Amino acid sequence: xxxxxxxxxxxxxxxxxxxxxxxxxxxxxALAVLMSVVLPSIDRDTPYRxxxxxxxxxxxxxxxxxxxxxxxxxxxxxxxxxxxxPVASTATxxxxxxxxxxAVRAAPFAGTPSALLSRVDAxxxxxxxxxxxxxxxxxxxxxxTRQGVVGVAQxxxxxxxxxSIVAFVFPTRTQSTASRGQSTPEGVEIVVSGPKGPISxxxxxxxxxxxxxxxxx
Amino acid sequence: VSTxxxxxxxxxxxxxxxxxxxLLQPHNLAFWVYCALVMAGAVVLSGQISIAAxxxxxxxxxxxxxxxxxxVAYGWFIHYEDRYTTVPGKLAAxxxxxxxxxxxxxxxxxxxxxxxxxxxxxxxxxxxxxxxAALTAPIDEELAKGAGILLLATLAPQLIxxxxxxxxLGAFVGLGFxxxxxxxxxxxxxxxxxxxxxxxxxxxxxxxxxxxxxxxMYSGVFGAGLxxxxxxxxxxxxxxLGAGLMLTAMLMHGLWDASAAVAGDSVISxxxxxxxxxxxxxxxxxxxxxxxxxxxxxxxxxxxxxxxLGVVTPAELDALAGSxxxxxxxxxxxxxxxxxxxxxxxxxxxxxxxxRDDGAETAATQQARAAVARTRDT
Numbered sequence: 001x002x003x004x005x006x007x008x009x010x011x012x013x014x015x016x017x018x019x020x021x022x023x024x025x026x027x028x029x030a031l032a033v034l035m036s037v038v039l040p041s042i043d044r045d046t047p048y049r050x051x052x053x054x055x056x057x058x059x060x061x062x063x064x065x066x067x068x069x070x071x072x073x074x075x076x077x078x079x080x081x082x083x084x085x086p087v088a089s090t091a092t093x094x095x096x097x098x099x100x101x102x103a104v105r106a107a108p109f110a111g112t113p114s115a116l117l118s119r120v121d122a123x124x125x126x127x128x129x130x131x132x133x134x135x136x137x138x139x140x141x142x143x144x145t146r147q148g149v150v151g152v153a154q155x156x157x158x159x160x161x162x163x164s165i166v167a168f169v170f171p172t173r174t175q176s177t178a179s180r181g182q183s184t185p186e187g188v189e190i191v192v193s194g195p196k197g198p199i200s201x202x203x204x205x206x207x208x209x210x211x212x213x214x215x216x217x
Numbered sequence: 218v219s220t221x222x223x224x225x226x227x228x229x230x231x232x233x234x235x236x237x238x239x240l241l242q243p244h245n246l247a248f249w250v251y252c253a254l255v256m257a258g259a260v261v262l263s264g265q266i267s268i269a270a271x272x273x274x275x276x277x278x279x280x281x282x283x284x285x286x287x288x289v290a291y292g293w294f295i296h297y298e299d300r301y302t303t304v305p306g307k308l309a310a311x312x313x314x315x316x317x318x319x320x321x322x323x324x325x326x327x328x329x330x331x332x333x334x335x336x337x338x339x340x341x342x343x344x345x346x347x348x349x350a351a352l353t354a355p356i357d358e359e360l361a362k363g364a365g366i367l368l369l370a371t372l373a374p375q376l377i378x379x380x381x382x383x384x385x386l387g388a389f390v391g392l393g394f395x396x397x398x399x400x401x402x403x404x405x406x407x408x409x410x411x412x413x414x415x416x417x418x419x420x421x422x423x424x425x426x427x428x429x430x431x432x433x434m435y436s437g438v439f440g441a442g443l444x445x446x447x448x449x450x451x452x453x454x455x456x457x458l459g460a461g462l463m464l465t466a467m468l469m470h471g472l473w474d475a476s477a478a479v480a481g482d483s484v485i486s487x488x489x490x491x492x493x494x495x496x497x498x499x500x501x502x503x504x505x506x507x508x509x510x511x512x513x514x515x516x517x518x519x520x521x522x523x524x525x526l527g528v529v530t531p532a533e534l535d536a537l538a539g540s541x542x543x544x545x546x547x548x549x550x551x552x553x554x555x556x557x558x559x560x561x562x563x564x565x566x567x568x569x570x571x572x573r574d575d576g577a578e579t580a581a582t583q584q585a586r587a588a589v590a591r592t593r594d595t
C-alpha cells in the first residue's frame with residue numbers, strides 16, 4: 001500500500017501545527033478577509049463621485065430608454081452614448097439616490113402588463129416565503145408614460161422598506177445589430193424601494209423617471 | 218526483480234506518483250483553512266441556492282443537469298490528458314470542491330460585487346458597464362482559485378511536484394468554479410427574464426459553447442505559473458516565468474470579459490472573442506508542452522526496468538512516455554491495433570501498480586505484469 005502524503009513533522013510543530021504550513025495558510029486567510037470583509041467595507045463607505053447630469057439618458061434595454069433625474073447615481077447599467085458594449089434585450093439598470101433604489105429589469109415578454117406584474121408577484125411571493133418575510137400590497141392602478149404606453153403598478157409595504165412595482169410591455173422594439181428591424185414585445189419591470197420618508201421626498205423624481213421610459217423612434 | 222533500479226526509485230520519489238492524498242491533516246494549518254473557507258462558501262452559496270430553488274427551480278434544475286454533464290465531460294478530458302503521473306482522484310475532487318464552493322462563496326461573490334460597485338462609484342456606471350467585469354473578475358477570481366491551489370500544494374507537497382501538476386490541479390479547481398458559476402448564471406438568466414426557463418436554456422447554450430476558453434483553462438495556466446513561482450524540490454523556482462504565467466491567466470480572463478466592450482456593436486463583434494479564445498488555447502497548449510516533459514521522463518524512468526525484463530518493448534515505452542501523436546502513430550503502425558491498444562492499457566496499469574507499491578516487488582505488481590503478457594497473447 002502506498003503511503004499517504006502529509007507534511008506533518010513533530011520536530012517542526014508549534015502549538016500542534018506544522019510551522020511550514022502557517023505562511024501559505026495565513027496568506028489565503030488574508031486574501032479571504034480582503035475580499036469578503038475589507039473590500040465590501042470600503043465599498044459601503046465610498047460615496048458616488050459621478051452623479052447623473054441633465055441630458056443623461058439610460059438605455060434600459062436595446063432601444064428602450066429612461067431619463068434619470070440629475071443628481072441620482074447610476075449604480076448599474078448604461079448611458080446612451082457613453083458605453084461601447086451593446087445593451088442586450090435582457091438587461092438591468094439600477095439608479096440610487098441615498099437610501100432610495102430604482103431598479104429596472106427588461107426582457108422579452110409576450111403578454112400584457114398585468115400578466116407581467118402577476119408573474120413578478122408570483123416570483124416575489126416565492127422569494128418572500130423562502131426568506132420568511134412578507135409584504136402587503138395595494139390594489140393595482142394604471143401608469144402611463146409620456147409616450148402613451150400604459151402600464152400597471154402596485155405599492156407594497158414591508159418590514160424594512162416600502163415602494164412600488166410597475167410593469168410595462170412595450171409592443172415593439174428594435175433588437176441588436178444582428179437582427180435589426182425585428183420586433184419583439186419587451187417587458188419592463190421597475191421596482192422602487194426604500195424607507196418611507198426618503199421615498200416620499202423623491203416622489204416627483206420617481207414619477208418623472210418612470211414616465212420618461214420610451215422606445216426608440 | 219531482485220535489484221531496485223536507481224532511476225525507478227528516483228522517479229517515484231521525485232514524482233510522488235502512487236502516493237495517496239489525505240485531506241484530514243490536523244497538524245497542517247492549510248487543512249483548517251481549507252475546511253473553514255469551504256464551509257463559509259457553502260453557507261453563502263446555500264443562501265443563493267435556497268432562493269433559486271424557491272423561485273426559479275426549473276432553471277436551477279436545468280442548470281444542474283446540463284452543467285453536471287459538462288463537468289463530467291471536462292473532468293474526463295482533464296484526467297485523460299493527465300496520463301503520466303496522475304493526480305489522485307481525491308486531490309482532484311478537493312480542487313474541484315474548492316473552486317465550486319470556497320472560491321466563489323468565500324471570495325469572489327462578495328469581492329466582485331464590492332469592486333464592481335467601487336468602479337461605478339468612482340468612474341461612473343457606464344465605465345463599470347463596459348469594463349467593470351474585465352477589471353474585477355480576472356484579479357478576484359484568479360486569486361481566489363489560486364488560493365486553493367496554494368492550499369492543496371501545502372496539503373500535498375509530495376503530490377504537487379511539477380508545474381504540470383499545477384496545470385492539472387488548477388484545471389480541476391477552475392472547472393469547479395466554472396460549473397458553479399454556470400449553474401448560478403442559469404438561474405440568474407431566468408431571474409432576469411421574469412422567471413422564464415427558456416432564458417436559462419439560452420444561458421446554458423451560450424455558456425456551454427464558450428466553455429473551452431474558460432476557468433479550467435485560466436486556472437490551469439495560473440496553477441502551472443504558481444508552481445513555477447514557488448518551485449518544487451526537483452523543479453527550481455522560476456519566478457519570472459511563474460509570475461508571467463499567472464499574469465497571463467489574468468490577462469486572458471480580462472480580455473475575454475472585455476470582448477463586448479472592445480468589439481462594440483459592430484458586425485464583426487464575434488471576432489474579438491474568437492481571437493482571445495485562440496490566444497488562450499495557444500497559451501494553454503504552450504504551457505502543457507513545456508510542463509509535460511518532466512512527467513514523461515518520470516514515466517520513462519519508472520518503466521525502463523520493465524524493458525530490461527522484457528515485459529515492455531522499447532517501442533511501447535516510447536509510446537507510453539511520448540506525446541499523444543507518438544502514441545497514436547505507434548498504434549497505427551501495429552498489425553493489430555486493438556491488441557496494441559489493450560497492451561498499452563495494461564502497461565499503463567502496470568506503471569500505476571508499480572508506483573502504488575512504491576516500486577516494491579509485490580504480488581499485485583507481478584499480477585499486473587502477467588496481465589500485460591496475457592493481453593499480448595490475446
